[in-house]
Amino acid sequence: MRSKSAPTHSADTRPGGESARSGAANRLRVLEYLRTQRVSSCPRLARQTGLSRTTVGAILDELLRLGIAEQTGLADSSGGRRAVLLRYKPDAAYAVGASLAPGQWRTVLTDLDARVLNVASTRVLDDSPAACVAALGESLVAVAASVDRGRLLSVIGIGTPGVVDTLNGVVKSAVDVGWNDVPLARMVQDRLGLRAVVANRSRVAALAELSDGAGREVQDMIYVSISTSISAGIVYRRQLYLGANSAAGELGHMTVLPDGPLCPCGNRGCLEQLAAGPAIAQLARARLKQGGDSPLASVAGAHPEQLTAEDIFRVAAQGDALAIGVVQTVAGYLGIAVANLVNLFNPELIVLGGPVGRAAPNLLAPLTEEVRRRAMGYPFSAVRIVTSQMGPYAPAIGAAALVLQQSSQIILAGPTARLGASPRGDTARAPAGAYDRD
Numbered sequence: 144m145r146s147k148s149a150p151t152h153s154a155d156t157r158p159g160g161e162s163a164r165s166g167a168a169n170r171l172r173v174l175e176y177l178r179t180q181r182v183s184s185c186p187r188l189a190r191q192t193g194l195s196r197t198t199v200g201a202i203l204d205e206l207l208r209l210g211i212a213e214q215t216g217l218a219d220s221s222g223g224r225r226a227v228l229l230r231y232k233p234d235a236a237y238a239v240g241a242s243l244a245p246g247q248w249r250t251v252l253t254d255l256d257a258r259v260l261n262v263a264s265t266r267v268l269d270d271s272p273a274a275c276v277a278a279l280g281e282s283l284v285a286v287a288a289s290v291d292r293g294r295l296l297s298v299i300g301i302g303t304p305g306v307v308d309t310l311n312g313v314v315k316s317a318v319d320v321g322w323n324d325v326p327l328a329r330m331v332q333d334r335l336g337l338r339a340v341v342a343n344r345s346r347v348a349a350l351a352e353l354s355d356g357a358g359r360e361v362q363d364m365i366y367v368s369i370s371t372s373i374s375a376g377i378v379y380r381r382q383l384y385l386g387a388n389s390a391a392g393e394l395g396h397m398t399v400l401p402d403g404p405l406c407p408c409g410n411r412g413c414l415e416q417l418a419a420g421p422a423i424a425q426l427a428r429a430r431l432k433q434g435g436d437s438p439l440a441s442v443a444g445a446h447p448e449q450l451t452a453e454d455i456f457r458v459a460a461q462g463d464a465l466a467i468g469v470v471q472t473v474a475g476y477l478g479i480a481v482a483n484l485v486n487l488f489n490p491e492l493i494v495l496g497g498p499v500g501r502a503a504p505n506l507l508a509p510l511t512e513e514v515r516r517r518a519m520g521y522p523f524s525a526v527r528i529v530t531s532q533m534g535p536y537a538p539a540i541g542a543a544a545l546v547l548q549q550s551s552q553i554i555l556a557g558p559t560a561r562l563g564a565s566p567r568g569d570t571a572r573a574p575a576g577a578y579d580r581d
């Protein structure tokens with residue numbers, strides 16, 4: 144009784160005859176079935192994968208040795224002998240995700256089910272790549288202090304500002320920290336002995352929204368991060384869409400005002416020059432200077448340059464006309480960009496996140512109205528636009544999620560993923576053939 148998706152006979156493990164590749168594929172297949180089902184048995188996994196019980200039994204031995212599975216009793220009898228049940232252990236290994244902002248790392252520790260077990264915030268004394276990597280090492284020690292370091296996955300997820308070549312782990316350009324062509328993954332490997340997967344922090348925050356936030360039930364979503372810049376994480380069928388060289392989602396550089404202000408990217412009228420945090424504060428300052436009467440004047444006092452977008456949203460929520468006007472102007476620019484996203488991608492959900500997006504619930508109504516006016520009715524009818532409920536650790540959680548997407552491969556990759564099993568692995572080992580029973 145084989146499942147329809149049973150592999151061909153040649154993919155099976157035969158003593159002395161298996162290729163290394165099909166052996167690895169078989170191990171991954173068995174582990175992924177066990178991970179999805181949580182509890183299973185050798186006969187059941189053999190039926191589902193189409194592999195022989197001997198092969199599956201040997202793989203289960205290995206999973207027990209690695210500590211990723213444990214025995215948890217016997218299955219109900221179906222007439223013959225009762226099969227040994229095995230349980231997937233989400234606490235067998237831990238993932239670390241980290242996100243960099245100017246002057247600070249935020250780091251999270253999760254189990255294999257993406258449950259956040261600990262968080263840490265570590266100051267970075269200067270924004271040079273070397274200082275940042277050194278501080279990441281400190282942050283890693285802090286966040287993993289309460290667990291066996293030997294159980295950390297051998298890959299760390301990192302979110303950084305800027306445009307990132309994710310394939311090669313190189314930060315191509317990050318204005319926030321003044322980086323150009325920084326080979327961050329290589330530096331982390333050299334200094335901390337960990338492989339690193341590096342991506343833009345706003346894009347990976349979309350993964351956090353999928354696992355823990357507004358996107359838990361959706362397939363297609365776009366997360367729009369508004370902070371000192373604007374960036375989007377495009378999620379297609381619950382996977383992050385990275386594009387040809389991992390630059391997809393540079394929403395902040397969509398032109399929304401053809402002859403608008405010059406952007407450091409070289410273009411004019413980019414969205415982030417009109418609607419990111421600094422632009423919102425700048426617009427409010429300009430309107431105050433024109434003699435607008437607003438409580439913002441007293442908030443700003445002698446230092447209008449210290450006004451923040453959050454101040455403006457707060458005062459707008461109190462009913463101030465000048466601040467409300469600023470919010471409406473910003474919602475208009477954002478609405479153009481979001482309407483384009485709705486028409487292009489037809490998402491189920493758009494989430495406004497990042498520190499400015501989260502602080503701006505009063506942006507939602509005018510923005511949605513602008514999108515309704517501009518987007519085509521049919522795709523608009525399928526979309527909800529909401530504010531993120533995730534906190535400031537969202538990019539770090541998303542960076543961990545990037546690692547967890549390949550946790551099974553990392554665990555099976557061998558000795559670099561030391562999972563804290565007993566040194567020879569024999570304490571958890573069952574007698575040969577112990578699972579091969581009905």
Ligand SMILES: [Zn+2]
Nearest residue numbers: 396406408413
């Ligand atoms: Zn630009």
